[in-house]
Amino acid sequence: MSEGTKIEWCDHTFNPWWGCSQVSPGCDHCYAKALAERFRPGRKIWNTDDRLIFGMQHWEEPLRWNQRAWARGRSESVFVGSMCDVFDPDGPKDQREGLWNLIADTPYLDWLLLTKRPDSPLVREVRASDWTNLSVGVTVESQAYIDRIGKLLEIPARSYFVSFEPLLGAIDLRSRAGRAHWFDYIEIGPHTHRKINWAIVGGESGPGARPMDADWVRTLRDDCVRVRMPFFFKQWSRRSGPRREPILDGKTWRQKPPARTWKCPPSPAANCIGAGL
Numbered sequence: 001m002s003e004g005t006k007i008e009w010c011d012h013t014f015n016p017w018w019g020c021s022q023v024s025p026g027c028d029h030c031y032a033k034a035l036a037e038r039f040r041p042g043r044k045i046w047n048t049d050d051r052l053i054f055g056m057q058h059w060e061e062p063l064r065w066n067q068r069a070w071a072r073g074r075s076e077s078v079f080v081g082s083m084c085d086v087f088d089p090d091g092p093k094d095q096r097e098g099l100w101n102l103i104a105d106t107p108y109l110d111w112l113l114l115t116k117r118p119d120s121p122l123v124r125e126v127r128a129s130d131w132t133n134l135s136v137g138v139t140v141e142s143q144a145y146i147d148r149i150g151k152l153l154e155i156p157a158r159s160y161f162v163s164f165e166p167l168l169g170a171i172d173l174r175s176r177a178g179r180a181h182w183f184d185y186i187e188i189g190p191h192t193h194r195k196i197n198w199a200i201v202g203g204e205s206g207p208g209a210r211p212m213d214a215d216w217v218r219t220l221r222d223d224c225v226r227v228r229m230p231f232f233f234k235q236w237s238r239r240s241g242p243r244r245e246p247i248l249d250g251k252t253w254r255q256k257p258p259a260r261t262w263k264c265p266p267s268p269a270a271n272c273i274g275a276g277l
Helices: 031-039 056-072 093-105 121-125 148-153 214-226
Strands: 076-080 109-115 134-139 159-164 186-189 192-194 198-202 231-235
Touching: 056 076, 056 093, 056 109, 093 121, 109 159, 134 148, 134 198, 148 159, 148 186, 198 214, 214 231
Parallel strands: 076 109, 109 134, 134 159, 159 198, 198 231
Antiparallel strands: 186 192
């Protein structure tokens, strides 16, 4: 876990375990794999069925974040998982079940679950009726994986986001054959329409980083502006030269969905009145 984080688009990170297996080219230079090899040398938790799990102290930390968020009257966001994919078929089942229970027990946290596996059978474990504090996101690194957005929207959740990171090519969000733009409302079933609520864009920053063209970022920014959706530009690719500030057309784009707020009575066990609660 991490109270506070260098990942600018969230307040905290939480991982029910460490370890994963590569599924697409966006995984080729995975920062999490490099970090795990640095801090757990000799432990093969990438591209194997072994995963690193943690004790109770790790699992209790979000409970403290939740208590603090309640006291402040403002939700705090938690990214899951910077070091794993919750829908990884080799992820420990008991740890994943523990995560679902933790989300239910922390209603004042906004959980941001990011996956590259929106078509996994494990997404059926998501219980939308139990949680009002879960947003689910998907990584789309290139046009070849644009259909992940449609699969994402089939998962019941409070809201949805897309991470175009690492962005490895131009993305055409008008590519839904005979249908609406990917950022418009999309019909999931009878009388059910859902849409993406947030986009995050970034290039690779580690060794061997692949290039990212400014026009690729600009197109996604314009798509977000058109539908009045928050757009968060995280970073340029390391291949762009010396470290550059994430400025596009003279402006930083660090937009995020607003935190939920509420007015609370003295006891945290009591119901709160406010946005989203």
